[in-house]
Amino acid sequence: MSTVHDNARELQQALHELRGKLSGSLIEPGDPLYDDARAVWNGMVDLRPRAVVRAGALTDIEVVLDAVQRTGLALAVRGGGHNVAGHGTVDGGLVLDLGPMKRVQVDAGSRLVTVEPGATLADVDRATAPYNLAVPLGVISGTGVAGLTLGGGVGWLTRTGGLSLDNLESVDVVTAAGEHLHASGQENPELFWGLRGGGGNFGVASSFTFRARPLPAAPLGGNLFYRRKHWRNALLAFAAWTPTLPEEMNPIVSFLVFPPEFGMGGDPWMILGFMWVGEDHQAGLDRVGQLTAAAPPDEQEVGPASWLDWQSAMDSVFPKGSRGYWKNVSFSRLDEETVDVLLGFASEVTWEGTGIDIHHMEGAFGRVPEDATAFPNRSARYWLNVYGFWRDRSEDDRLTAFARKAYALMQPFAEHGEYVNFLGAEVGLKEADAARAAYGPEKFQRLVALKDRYDPHNVFRLNHNIPPTQPPPG
Template sequence: MAIVHEHLPEPDVQQSLHELRGQLRGSLIEPQDPLYDEARAVWNGMVDLRPRAIARAGAVSDIDIVLASARRSGLALAVRGGGHNIAGHGTVDGGLVLDLGALREVRVDAQSKRVVVGPGATLGDVDRATAAQGLAVPLGVISGTGVAGLTLGGGVGWLTRTGGLSLDNLDSVDVVTPAGEHVHASAEENPELFWGVRGGGGNFGVVSSFTFRALALRAAPLGGNLFYRPEHWRNALLAFDAWTRALPDEMNPIVSFLVLPADFGMGSEPWMAIGFAWVAEDHQAGLALVGQLRAAAPPDGEEVGLTSWPEWQSAMDAVFPKGSRGYWKNVSFSRLDEEVVDAVLGFASELAWEGTGIDIHHLEGAFGRVPEDATAFPNRSARYWLNVYGFWRDAAEDERLTAFAHKAYSVMRPFAEQGEYVNFLGAEVGVQAPDAARSAYGQDKYQRLVALKDRYDPQNLLRLNHNILPSGG
């Protein structure tokens, strides 16, 4: 039997919100408030919704209060951490938003290498706190990304080969369930829930605290990019594939195709950049590895040097300013032979505008050694993960650039392996498209996630996400 969520009559909703305002340690923002338009904005400018109210949490205790209000009022609930989600799940038309963005505390225990992170913290918050102690948590590639959403969906970034996904580095989480239950989950305590939150997103509760195991950064990272003009892309990609087959875990490369913003001083032509982060004390060994690639595929330009971890993690922030319009598609694959390279270059060669990029993440390493069934993340066997991402400004470009992402995805489907990465998915995966979520996770993992949904959120209060439908509908 399907569960129907009904709003209370407006006077009762208003009373419920009035009570909520009086209980919050934070603040409640409604349409008549001067801060409303600022408060309702999320990173993706294509998502322009008008919530009934936005509850900005001032303390972890506000999570319980907002969940209780959503249950009473029947208002659809959206949960927002850093607000960088491409699908725009951190807001809702006519509903209630729980905004955790102010809960950004990061506590680092350098001795145990444990890092406790609040649900509103960004990558930049964590990077600054850990780098000061000679540590790093494997996270993403843009400093403004929210740690919560990134981790619950996966966490692919500049340390994926060295340390695995963000979720692979979780030691434990504290979760507030829709029913108000407080649950601590780790490998030893509530292990099935711990399995589910590592890849299953925010389907089972609101995570109020994340505890990560950090990696030691014993020396300044060696970072850089080798830049190629279009006429050299094919040779460079084939050389890249050969180069990646013997890489040590300390080398983390990402291939990118894009027209860089004017601030980068690279002109208006499209570039292919092979970016890399080498995280080991022996910088000469890293330089020697880069030299092997340089010899096989001489670049048209390059930048290579020592950097700080926070600087490296924020180097591409300008590409993704808040308010950008965006639509993303992704596919995992393991071949980068001549056939697949020709397929990639078939659509990558069309890039002639600033506003769309293509990344190819090289995986394996620590990522690939995690057993397939250890977490809900959908695929550990793929060598590569391709993401087509938009970051344009003009609404008139929505149809054309969204169509480009679909085209690239369609071209790569014949080479695709199982699963899709939910953090790289648009809004089509959610309560309106349960088959898409099933496809993203695969049937076996999806059914295991459904069992967790039945246990922790059978009424699907937390449905504004890449939704796992409870078995009741």
């Protein structure tokens, strides 16, 4: 019993010392801020860390890594906390919350944008929009830039500008050993390769530098709304429309029941949303006209859009505390057979709290060579995401099972790889098996080699983990 007490005293002393070294704050159980500090976006993840560090400066990263090495506490690294698998927290361990570190610097002349690791999409968009610039990011403005980018980054500019990680110029990283490394195409290029798609497996990313892309002052955005009886015709028309689309057109098809505040009734809708970032609005309208001629929508809203408003339009659908489980599939066929399967399970969604997205890829995304980054698949024409955002705990089993069912039904059409940012926690699946399935055997082995070099003791394991070749016992 005395050993237990001694260990507890030693841990408490280590945390006391940690508190004294931090620029930020250390929050422990019993603190009035504790419940808020431990919470992540996914309300299904309800864990109790031993302590949460809210970083006050980038120097806190090294201080926390040193404390982890000395105490043996498991480490969770959190940027925006929006990861659906809930990797930004840990039971009984230490959370490094980088959320307060949100500074974004824009050099409009070079179009270089430097971003701290706690920044969200909204922080970056607010900084770049006044210069008519944008970094290709995601679709919910509260998402953290760090996790989004390290895993990929699919959004409203993917066909025009590629993934978020395709627009990275460099990343600064602090490794488990306390090394401060600069990774780019010229410095530590193999690490730079792995950081672009390999997630947070190799260290704490302390800074990102992106090259932004020009954005029209008022890009053309729109949504075409279809009632269920028109879904089949609209989806087949979409399939016929996409092969000749210019890269300025970025469409996403969604199936969902809107929350009451959207005023769309309680019926399920198919929504074809698009962002046209060409300077010539008429050219974009002509392209949309080709689709609406083949599949007239029941309702539509099309016109010049504020980029900031567009990027945050769906934020209210995904409030913090939503309960989520996601599955994803890459595929290229969108023929009669595939449409039958897709609409078969999409037609079951009659409740608020589950959505289905079909992202049209290709364009700039598809022009990146397959082996240029760790992202798993560049050849797929489409990417399906089945995502939950429900509120009722009693629905967990049913709605998780629905996502798994949809994933299983799409397997006959699935191509290689899975997108880790669209992947929930897979209980019972070995880490190595999950990672190998996501990345494929060749990229997985290359990532393992990086893990062996930069994190052989698997300090950074609370993620979609790439285990080292021989992790230490326990």
